[in-house]
Amino acid sequence: xxxxxxxxxxxxxxxxxxxxxxxxxxxxxxxxxxxxxxxxxxxxxxxxxxxxxxxxxxxxxxxxxxxxxxxxxxxxxxxxxxxxxxxxxxxxxxxxxxxxxxxxxxxxxxxxxxxxxxxxxxxxxxxxxxxxxxxxxxxxxxxxxxxxxxxxxxxxxxxxx
Numbered sequence: 001x002x003x004x005x006x007x008x009x010x011x012x013x014x015x016x017x018x019x020x021x022x023x024x025x026x027x028x029x030x031x032x033x034x035x036x037x038x039x040x041x042x043x044x045x046x047x048x049x050x051x052x053x054x055x056x057x058x059x060x061x062x063x064x065x066x067x068x069x070x071x072x073x074x075x076x077x078x079x080x081x082x083x084x085x086x087x088x089x090x091x092x093x094x095x096x097x098x099x100x101x102x103x104x105x106x107x108x109x110x111x112x113x114x115x116x117x118x119x120x121x122x123x124x125x126x127x128x129x130x131x132x133x134x135x136x137x138x139x140x141x142x143x144x145x146x147x148x149x150x151x152x153x154x155x156x157x158x159x160x161x
Contacts, residue, residue, distance in 0.1 A: 006134045
């Protein structure tokens with residue numbers, strides 16, 4: 001059983017993909033979620049409710065909703081998603097009663113530290129939604145300078161026999 005202090009017993013995860021842009025591809029998202037919840041099955045759907053890849057079961061343990069504010073969705077889509085899952089994490093879409101549909105909600109309108117560039121903004125928001133779902137993003141360092149020439153010049157000369 002996968003135990004998390006926030007969401008205990010997660011065996012299946014449903015990800016609602018953003019209709020505008022995604023910061024991660026599907027395999028990267030599946031990998032991140034699998035590391036956070038080992039042994040889970042990860043499924044994807046679009047904001048229209050269509051399956052992306054393998055169709056998800058009727059009931060899931062955790063829903064991660066990347067739906068942006070103002071996205072086109074079927075009528076009462078968020079309520080139907082809420083009924084399918086034990087836990088729901090997402091971003092505030094500004095709809096009526098949105099705070100009641102989510103267990104953890106990221107309110108991007110309240111965050112003044114978001115970048116102004118559209119893609120950087122989406123990447124930052126999606127990372128924060130994943131962090132609310134207890135999925136950690138490992139920050140990688142930049143590319144380091146190649147020091148092989150300097151190292152080889154500083155070594156003592158080899159002895160010849």
